[in-house]
Amino acid sequence: MNVAEPKTTVIKxxxxxxxLYRDSWVRLKRNKLALFGGFLVIIIIFLAIxxxxxxxxxxxxxxxxxxxxxxxxxxxxxxxxxxxxxxxxDILTRVIYGTRxxxxxxxxxxxxxxxxxxxxxxxxxxxxxxxxxxxxxLVNVIYSFPFLLFIIAIVAYLPPSMWLTFIAIxxxxxxxxxxxxxxxxxxxxxxxxxxxxxALGANDFAIMFKHLLPNALSPIIVNATLGMGGIIMLxxxxxxxxxxxxxxxxxxxxxxxxxxxxxxxxxxxxxxxxGIAISLTVLGFNLLGDGLRDALDPRLKD
Amino acid sequence: MRKFTFFxxxxxxxxxxVVCFAETPKYxxxxxxxxxxxxxxxxxxxxxxxxxxxxxxxxxxxxxxxxTEGDLxxxxxxxxxxxxxxxxxVFHLRKGVKFHAATxxxxxxxxxxxxxxxxxxxxxxxxxxDPATNSPRAYFVEFIKGYQEYMDGKVDSLAGVSALxxxxxxxxxxxxxxxxxxxxxxxxxxxxxxEDVEKWDENWNFHPVGTGPFTFEYWNQDDKIYLSKNENxxxxxxxxxxxxxxxxxxxxxxxxxxxxxxxFKVENLYQTYVDDxxxxxxxxxxxxxxxxxxxxxxxxxxxxxxxxxxxxxKPLRQAMNYAINRELLNELVLNNRQxxxxxxxxPGMFGYxxxxxxxxxxxxxxxxxxxxxxxxxGLEITLQYNTSTFNARIAEALQAQYAQIGIKVNLENLEWGxxxxxxxxxxxxFFRMAWVCDYNDPDNFLYVxxxxxxxxxxxxxxxxHNPIFDMLTARARRxxxxxxxxxxxxEAEAIIVDEAPMVFIYHHTTDSLIQPYVQNYVLPSFGQYxxxxxxVWLDI
Numbered sequence: 001m002n003v004a005e006p007k008t009t010v011i012k013x014x015x016x017x018x019x020l021y022r023d024s025w026v027r028l029k030r031n032k033l034a035l036f037g038g039f040l041v042i043i044i045i046f047l048a049i050x051x052x053x054x055x056x057x058x059x060x061x062x063x064x065x066x067x068x069x070x071x072x073x074x075x076x077x078x079x080x081x082x083x084x085x086x087x088x089x090d091i092l093t094r095v096i097y098g099t100r101x102x103x104x105x106x107x108x109x110x111x112x113x114x115x116x117x118x119x120x121x122x123x124x125x126x127x128x129x130x131x132x133x134x135x136x137x138l139v140n141v142i143y144s145f146p147f148l149l150f151i152i153a154i155v156a157y158l159p160p161s162m163w164l165t166f167i168a169i170x171x172x173x174x175x176x177x178x179x180x181x182x183x184x185x186x187x188x189x190x191x192x193x194x195x196x197x198x199a200l201g202a203n204d205f206a207i208m209f210k211h212l213l214p215n216a217l218s219p220i221i222v223n224a225t226l227g228m229g230g231i232i233m234l235x236x237x238x239x240x241x242x243x244x245x246x247x248x249x250x251x252x253x254x255x256x257x258x259x260x261x262x263x264x265x266x267x268x269x270x271x272x273x274x275g276i277a278i279s280l281t282v283l284g285f286n287l288l289g290d291g292l293r294d295a296l297d298p299r300l301k302d
Numbered sequence: 303m304r305k306f307t308f309f310x311x312x313x314x315x316x317x318x319x320v321v322c323f324a325e326t327p328k329y330x331x332x333x334x335x336x337x338x339x340x341x342x343x344x345x346x347x348x349x350x351x352x353x354x355x356x357x358x359x360x361x362x363x364x365x366x367x368x369x370t371e372g373d374l375x376x377x378x379x380x381x382x383x384x385x386x387x388x389x390x391x392v393f394h395l396r397k398g399v400k401f402h403a404a405t406x407x408x409x410x411x412x413x414x415x416x417x418x419x420x421x422x423x424x425x426x427x428x429x430x431x432d433p434a435t436n437s438p439r440a441y442f443v444e445f446i447k448g449y450q451e452y453m454d455g456k457v458d459s460l461a462g463v464s465a466l467x468x469x470x471x472x473x474x475x476x477x478x479x480x481x482x483x484x485x486x487x488x489x490x491x492x493x494x495x496x497e498d499v500e501k502w503d504e505n506w507n508f509h510p511v512g513t514g515p516f517t518f519e520y521w522n523q524d525d526k527i528y529l530s531k532n533e534n535x536x537x538x539x540x541x542x543x544x545x546x547x548x549x550x551x552x553x554x555x556x557x558x559x560x561x562x563x564x565x566f567k568v569e570n571l572y573q574t575y576v577d578d579x580x581x582x583x584x585x586x587x588x589x590x591x592x593x594x595x596x597x598x599x600x601x602x603x604x605x606x607x608x609x610x611x612x613x614x615x616k617p618l619r620q621a622m623n624y625a626i627n628r629e630l631l632n633e634l635v636l637n638n639r640q641x642x643x644x645x646x647x648x649p650g651m652f653g654y655x656x657x658x659x660x661x662x663x664x665x666x667x668x669x670x671x672x673x674x675x676x677x678x679x680g681l682e683i684t685l686q687y688n689t690s691t692f693n694a695r696i697a698e699a700l701q702a703q704y705a706q707i708g709i710k711v712n713l714e715n716l717e718w719g720x721x722x723x724x725x726x727x728x729x730x731x732f733f734r735m736a737w738v739c740d741y742n743d744p745d746n747f748l749y750v751x752x753x754x755x756x757x758x759x760x761x762x763x764x765x766x767h768n769p770i771f772d773m774l775t776a777r778a779r780r781x782x783x784x785x786x787x788x789x790x791x792x793e794a795e796a797i798i799v800d801e802a803p804m805v806f807i808y809h810h811t812t813d814s815l816i817q818p819y820v821q822n823y824v825l826p827s828f829g830q831y832x833x834x835x836x837x838v839w840l841d842i
Contacts, residue, residue, distance in 0.1 A: 064634045065703065086695065087698065247701070247713055248701060261560040261577065264564075264583075
């Protein structure tokens with residue numbers, strides 16, 4: 001009798017454990033638009049970091065004092081691909097340096113608002129009760145102010161400076177993060193792993209920031225990325241209105257603010273190029289943010 | 303031959319009639335204009351700036367006024383006499399001048415539209431010089447007899463102003479003061495209706511009532527000021543028709559010159575200031591209705607003499623003056639529209655010294671002086687200016703020039719009212735300021751801007767103090783011999799230039815662009831702001 005060797009049931013090798021982030025990366029790579037957005041963002045970051053290496057001119061150097069009228073409002077040429085402004089400053093150089101200001105403000109104020117928002121939102125969502133009531137009330141109150149006006153009101157009372165601008169933006173922008181985190185925590189705090197952690201003796205702080213927060217992180221990342229574009233626009237608007245960054249710091253808002261006066265007299269390059277720079281930056285962050293949202297959403301798994 | 307002559311005469315008469323016909327003023331219409339900032343005050347006793355004056359000139363009236371050439375002519379006074387030693391002035395007042403009877407949408411005023419008499423003038427001068435009113439310009443008339451006692455609260459009325467009868471007003475001066483009558487053309491010395499001033503009390507600033515060709519309607523802060531025609535105005539045109547021609551004046555507050563320009567092009571404004579980007583286009587497109595003329599004014603950066611780093615540091619202040627290239631600034635940044643300044647007195651003013659040795663552009667010397675001043679490695683200061691693209695442009699250009707010699711200038715812009723207040727309070731070390739003539743006399747520049755008695759809101763924003771300078775300018779006020787006055791003023795100005803409490807930048811040119819159908823509009827030599835709309839009309 002032939003004895004057949006008992007067939008070993010071939011257990012299909014379990015797929016290698018993949019994390020949420022690895023999955024998301026795979027999905028993100030398939031999204032052409034998101035990649036394009038990411039590409040734009042990388043270029044902008046690159047320009048911001050290496051601004052002084054890749055530019056020929058000093059962003060604040062006024063060439064008219066040396067070269068006279070020919071450097072004033074010169075139209076785009078080989079020498080000045082984006083032309084020059086009234087003071088003979090090279091607009092390409094200033095647009096490139098402008099990425100620094102925009103990114104610095106966007107990054108700094110996002111971090112400030114994330115810290116405030118995440119902390120308050122986490123407390124509200126985790127503790128509930130009167131803590132939640134007070135924080136939610138605060139969020140609603142601040143949300144009800146007209147955003148730009150509220151910032152202008154803050155900035156108008158303080159001496160205008162770049163640092164104050166992004167602190168002001170950060171202080172007004174945290175509510176979106178607080179709301180998000182609160183919502184996430186409300187549903188997560190009832191989960192078994194929280195009970196397990198508590199049973200093991202973890203304190204509130206550890207549960208909130210070690211166990212709950214990592215699970216609530218993806219919407220924050222998406223929101224922060226999408227918010228970057230908004231803040232860059234906001235900084236430009238504030239500066240355009242005369243608050244925010246002060247001359248001679250090359251900021252896009254500043255350039256558009258003065259440059260737009262010269263649009264109708266034919267010197268379009270002063271305002272148009274920084275305008276394009278803002279559009280591309282905001283577009284980059286928005287496309288990347290959209291892509292991240294789709295990629296990080298487990299329900300959209302194919 | 304006779305027939306031919308007759309024919310020629312006929313044609314001439316005919317053409318004359320046509321011309322006359324074309325020039326018959328038309329009544330009606332709303333004058334649409336713009337102010338670059340909200341006026342800090344409408345109360346003439348408090349107004350010290352051109353924006354406030356531009357509105358006040360339409361609502362209120364002075365005894366005498368400067369005509370468009372800057373010459374003194376009667377307004378509410380018909381004539382005046384000055385006695386031999388110039389210590390008494392008697393004004394014969396115009397009859398039939400009435401206060402506004404209605405204001406703010408037809409509401410009757412407290413005075414009821416009664417006639418102005420010499421007693422009103424006496425009350426008004428007592429009100430302006432009252433220490434409780436705290437008018438920053440009352441001191442313009444400090445030589446009225448009894449001014450000091452009244453200011454100090456020792457007596458309860460101003461001794462030197464009296465009504466001889468209803469239409470005769472007499473001023474007695476405590477000492478000779480050469481520019482006295484010219485000072486009375488300043489926009490603070492207008493006649494006020496006592497009833498309305500007392501009725502509104504602390505809100506008087508927001509409910510002005512005067513005798514001018516236009517009455518106050520409303521003032522939406524930062525938005526619009528609206529005035530309407532005074533139906534009882536005393537003025538008549540050459541044909542005996544009542545003035546003014548316009549039904550109303552509308553002044554919108556438009557901060558942005560580019561908006562003004564766009565609004566002008568679509569005829570939403572009849573008059574505008576032309577910012578540099580549109581200067582050449584305006585000159586070309588509106589060749590016949592774009593006016594420019596030199597204005598008696600000086601644009602400067604003030605250096606506070608009581609605050610570091612400028613306090614007791616003459617080399618630093620001189621370095622600030624040597625570091626900038628005024629000619630190139632004017633040529634490249636300002637479209638060659640202004641006149642580079644070497645001192646404080648503008649060309650065209652009595653006492654102007656064409657040979658005054660000012661500061662040329664000399665960066666090497668500036669660096670040397672900076673070393674001497676104790677800043678071999680440069681320093682960092684903040685320039686405060688009032689928000690305006692025009693000021694920002696100059697500030698940005700000079701910021702770059704200062705950077706060349708190692709002075710880092712930070713820029714800070716504030717709203718006009720706040721800028722003026724903080725500067726007057728002496729809180730600002732380095733600030734933009736400009737002074738245009740209130741009355742055509744060097745006294746208005748040298749004494750007002752730099753005499754130590756006038757520190758602060760009175761005009762001495764740099765808080766300059768020099769006893770010799772004080773003595774020279776005080777003496778010149780009392781002197782009546784023009785040659786001696788001229789010498790005194792030139793000597794005083796030389797001291798100022800040497801001590802440099804300011805960075806002298808340029809002397810103004812005033813300009814105004816109007817729609818081609820605006821008639822009877824003459825740009826005054828005192829500046830566009832001092833225009834009166836009594837006789838302006840629209841040919842549309």
